[in-house]
Amino acid sequence: AQTVTQSQPEMSVQEAETVTLSCTYDTSESDYYLFWYKQPPSRQMILVIRQEAYKQQNATENRFSVNFQKAAKSFSLKISDSQLGDAAMYFCAYRRETNFGNEKLTFGTGTRLTIIP
């Protein structure tokens, strides 16, 4: 079974600084998809960014970018110019490529990010 590990239960960063959240995963598959979700205090789950394993180029979404290292099975999230609204729990998630009908996501345990004004 696939596992996703987030080794940093909590992180903090000064406002306007850059922070990197780490995620590693274990899989024997070669084709899969990786996601970062954000959960603010409102409890809502919000997609931040996604990466296809077959793409060598790292995904970026405005201030959010990933460092995808397929050989190392690592998928870290970098947040640049941190803002107070970035304070949240961040979850890394994995989904293997499969036939439609079996698209289950496996989540990590989360990293709580605090932004220091």
Place this chain on the structure above:
Amino acid sequence: NAGVTQTPKFQVLKTGQSMTLQCAQDMNHNSMYWYRQDPGMGLRLIYYSASEGTTDKGEVPNGYNVSRLNKREFSLRLESAAPSQTSVYFCASLFRSSYNSPLHFGNGTRLTVT
């Protein structure tokens, strides 16, 4: 669009009581899911449904039953609630437009079993 709607938002049960968590999506999504979130455990899959009329167990199905009533609705039932089922429950749905389609989540139900 309302997206994924879960009811209720909060619920307190006594041990042994039963209840059903309701979930409906208006996005014409094919697959629907129930996850539970516990501190330090992340989100764990309870059950999922790839299409109307089909359901499959996830990682932690014991103590739960589900019903995919139609394409829009996917309910989760606790027949005899236990304190170990105190958790936040999320319903999610997925549209198979592409392999990298993300899950769309409801806002969660906080359940406390005393």
